Amino acid sequence: MTTVFGPLILQSIGFDKFVTSLLNIPFGFLQIITICIGSYGAYQWKNKSVVLALLMLPVLAGLAMLYGTHPPLV
Numbered sequence: 001m002t003t004v005f006g007p008l009i010l011q012s013i014g015f016d017k018f019v020t021s022l023l024n025i026p027f028g029f030l031q032i033i034t035i036c037i038g039s040y041g042a043y044q045w046k047n048k049s050v051v052l053a054l055l056m057l058p059v060l061a062g063l064a065m066l067y068g069t070h071p072p073l074v
Contacts, residue, residue, distance in 0.1 A: 006027065010020040034055065042051040
């Protein structure tokens, strides 16, 4: 989702479409590296579940930080 909405958010800040493309290059590079490492790990360990669980840890950590810093909307 950030690949879709990231450029829109950056354009709303005031960057043009060329600068938003340049600012998204590091994020795309990180995605490619993560996919390659995850694929290699799943191939070597012959277990996709463990690799997927490890790749979900940063997502869960970010979710926990967001939940901890913002009060519930209820």
